[in-house]
Amino acid sequence: MTTASIAADAAVADSTATQASQATQQTAANASALRFITCGSVDDGKSTLIGRLLVDTRAVLQDQLAGVTKSGETDLALLTDGLSAEREQGITIDVAYRYFATESRKFIIGDAPGHEQYTRNMVTAASSADAAVVLVDATKLDWKNPQLTLLPQTRRHSLLAHLLRVHSLVFAVNKLDAVEDPQQAFVHIRGALERFTAEAGIASAATVPVSALKGFNVVNAEPGWAGYDGPSLLQLLEQLPNTPTDTGLALAFPVQWVEKFSSSADTSQGRRVFWGRVAAGRARVGDAVQILPSGQQAVIAQVLDHARVPGSIDAGLSAGITLDREVDVSRGDWLVAAPAAAAAAADDDFDAPQAQPAWPSKRELTATVAWMDEQPLVPGRTYLALHGHRWIKAKARRVVHRLNIHTLAQEEATQLEPNAIGRVELLLQESIPAAPFAQARQLGALILVDTASHATAGAALLD
Numbered sequence: 001m002t003t004a005s006i007a008a009d010a011a012v013a014d015s016t017a018t019q020a021s022q023a024t025q026q027t028a029a030n031a032s033a034l035r036f037i038t039c040g041s042v043d044d045g046k047s048t049l050i051g052r053l054l055v056d057t058r059a060v061l062q063d064q065l066a067g068v069t070k071s072g073e074t075d076l077a078l079l080t081d082g083l084s085a086e087r088e089q090g091i092t093i094d095v096a097y098r099y100f101a102t103e104s105r106k107f108i109i110g111d112a113p114g115h116e117q118y119t120r121n122m123v124t125a126a127s128s129a130d131a132a133v134v135l136v137d138a139t140k141l142d143w144k145n146p147q148l149t150l151l152p153q154t155r156r157h158s159l160l161a162h163l164l165r166v167h168s169l170v171f172a173v174n175k176l177d178a179v180e181d182p183q184q185a186f187v188h189i190r191g192a193l194e195r196f197t198a199e200a201g202i203a204s205a206a207t208v209p210v211s212a213l214k215g216f217n218v219v220n221a222e223p224g225w226a227g228y229d230g231p232s233l234l235q236l237l238e239q240l241p242n243t244p245t246d247t248g249l250a251l252a253f254p255v256q257w258v259e260k261f262s263s264s265a266d267t268s269q270g271r272r273v274f275w276g277r278v279a280a281g282r283a284r285v286g287d288a289v290q291i292l293p294s295g296q297q298a299v300i301a302q303v304l305d306h307a308r309v310p311g312s313i314d315a316g317l318s319a320g321i322t323l324d325r326e327v328d329v330s331r332g333d334w335l336v337a338a339p340a341a342a343a344a345a346a347d348d349d350f351d352a353p354q355a356q357p358a359w360p361s362k363r364e365l366t367a368t369v370a371w372m373d374e375q376p377l378v379p380g381r382t383y384l385a386l387h388g389h390r391w392i393k394a395k396a397r398r399v400v401h402r403l404n405i406h407t408l409a410q411e412e413a414t415q416l417e418p419n420a421i422g423r424v425e426l427l428l429q430e431s432i433p434a435a436p437f438a439q440a441r442q443l444g445a446l447i448l449v450d451t452a453s454h455a456t457a458g459a460a461l462l463d
Contacts, residue, residue, distance in 0.1 A: 032242055033106040036168075037125045039161065040135035041153035042113075045174040049135060049212035050098060050111050053234065056219035059100035105238050116153060116419050120372035123160060123459050127445075130243045131168040131205075132161040133233070135212075136189060139175045143185035148192050155405045158202060159421060160370055163461055165441060167243040168205045169197075172233055176226050177211040183227035199408055205240065208233050245316040246440050250337035250358035251281035251289065252433065253321065254388030254442065255329055269301040270323040274335065277318045279388070279442030281337065284312045288338035291329055292361060292433050297338050298323040332390030334359075334433050359443060361431035366400070366463045368437075369416060369424045373450060373457035377416040377424065383457060384449040385428065393429040394448065400425060416458075426460065437461035 038046040053059075096111040110125035126132060134157055142148045161169055173189050176182040186209045197204050208217055209226035210233055216222045221232040231239075256276040283303045290297050303313055304320035313319035321335060329335070339355035371377050377396055385394035402413035402422035416422045426446075437444030446460040 033108055034131060034237060034240060034242060035108045035110070035129050036131035036133060036237060036240075037110040037112045037122070037129045037166075038133045038135060039112040039122055039126070039157040041137065041140070041151045041157075044135040044137040044140075044154075045212045046135050047096075047111055049133070049172065049174065049210070049218065049233075050109050052212045052215050052218045053109070054098060054100055056215055057100050057102060057234070059098075102234070102238060107237065112157075116156075119156070119160075119370070119419050120456055120459075122157060123164065123370055123372065126161050126164045126166055127459070129161075129164075129166050131170065131237065131240050132157075132166045133170045133172050133237075134158050134161070136171060136173045136193070137175050138173055138182075138185045138189060139178050141185075141189060141192075143179055143188055146188050146191060148188055150192055150196055152405060155196060155200075156419065156421075158196070159200060159403070159405060162200065162202045163368055163370065163421070164459075165243070165437065168240045169202060170205050170233070170236060170240075171207040172210045173207065173226075174210050174212055176209050177214050177216065182209065182225065186226040186228065206230070206236050208236065245314060246280040246442075247282060247315045249280040249315070249440060251283060251287065251335070252279040252337075252359055252440065252443055253283060253289075253319070253335040254279055254390070255331055255333045255335065256389050258329065258331060259320070270298075270326050272326075272329070273302075273304065273320040273322050274329055275318070275320045276389070278313050278315045280315050280440045282312055282314050283319050283321055285310075289323070289335045290338045290357070291327055292334040292336060292359075293430060294328060294333070296327050298325055298327050300324070332388065334388060334390075336433055359433035359435060362434045363428045363431045365426045365428065365434060365446075365460075367424055367426060367446065367460035368463065369422055369448070369458045369460045371416040371418060371420050371422070371458045373455060374418055375450070375457075376418070376420075377422075377458060379414070382451060384451055384454075385426075385460075386447040386449065387432045387434075387445075388442065390432070392432065394446070395427045397425040397427050399423070423463070424460070434462055436463055 038049055040046060098109045100107055112122040112125045134154060136154055140151060171193050173186055176185055179185045190207045193207055209228050210217045212218060216225055217232045219232060219234045223229050254276050255274045259273040259275060261271045283300060285300055285303055287300050288297060289300060300321055301324040302310060302322040304310060305313055306318045337358040339357045379396050379398050382393055382395045385392050399413045399416060400423040401410040402416060402420055404411050413422060433443055435443040444462040447456060448458040448460055450457045
């Protein structure tokens with residue numbers, strides 16, 4: 001064997017190894033369970049679609065299937081609509097979670113209600129989802145018109161999923177089996193969706209024609225049906241990535257629970273473990289942290305995972321942190337990366353710049369608010385705000401503008417009505433480590449609660 005042939009074989013081996021490594025990385029990225037929700041307007045077939053997914057992937061037991069079968073007809077929607085009020089009215093009220101798996105992936109589905117009255121439940125489900133499947137009922141639209149108008153709730157749910165940083169958005173055009181010309185209807189509806197997403201700045205992963213009732217393009221692909229030759233909805237979901245975690249940022253850790261070991265004789269480090277989920281960055285032994293709002297500083301002495309195994313913990317995972325000394329830390333406090341030391345001034349120490357905090361604390365905020373309370377948001381009114389695990393008072397100072405979901409125009413407004421989306425200036429009673437929601441999900445989100453009824457009033461995403 002010549003030197004040239006050996007070199008060629010080595011190059012081929014290296015190329016094969018690189019491709020195998022890339023394939024392994026891609027598989028690992030898609031191997032974890034995908035959390036996705038179904039949303040859209042009321043009675044667009046969301047519950048039926050989930051029922052079809054469960055039945056065709058054989059995730060439903062025979063006795064469960066028998067329980068939703070009457071006179072030989074199976075009502076797939078009843079597999080997710082479990083509340084008696086849902087079955088009586090034929091609509092989804094609360095979010096129903098179901099689980100199923102294929103040979104290549106596991107899934108967690110959230111069936112979000114489509115009725116405007118229950119938009120808050122949709123927001124709750126979307127806040128932790130990796131993907132959203134927005135259903136569009138072809139029979140409710142003027143599908144023969146190339147310039148047809150989408151339903152308001154289709155636009156609203158798509159905008160909310162986009163604002164909540166749902167990583168992948170898939171449109172499923174349903175009930176095409178019930179129209180005269182499925183291909184023409186799909187072309188016109190897909191065109192309307194493309195115009196809407198382009199105008200709103202929404203990235204769509206795909207648009208798929210489906211029939212949840214008959215099972216077309218849900219689990220198994222129907223080549224050529226409605227003029228579509230792409231993968232089925234399930235095949236698309238199997239390839240969607242999980243939401244990237246905020247591991248590349250500075251550490252931010254909201255304390256949820258304090259575990260005490262005050263009887264321990266070891267005084268070489270703190271005798272309490274602070275439990276929570278890492279919101280951003282990575283928790284590592286030896287890293288300097290600052291406790292907010294007190295401002296005290298300490299060093300991480302130990303990091304435990306959910307099984308109490310020591311090691312570094314990345315964003316998105318639960319951790320228990322012990323500090324090198326006893327510091328006053330309670331539920332609702334934040335452990336964040338200590339301020340970075342600034343470079344000393346050239347002439348003297350008097351001009352040395354101050355250390356820059358990794359997550360600056362703020363009281364005055366501007367946020368995009370999805371308002372869900374029956375009473376409108378009115379400037380001057382005080383609400384309770386939940387940031388991480390900390391409750392503080394927040395006053396709505398001014399409504400900057402309201403988003404018209406039909407035209408996507410920013411309109412002047414003095415208040416936000418139920419289900420409206422707008423930009424609002426907030427004033428907090430105390431400072432919090434805030435960041436734009438586009439940068440860090442946990443630090444950039446607030447839940448606003450009515451002080452009288454204690455009902456969730458709105459979701460605020462910081463600018």
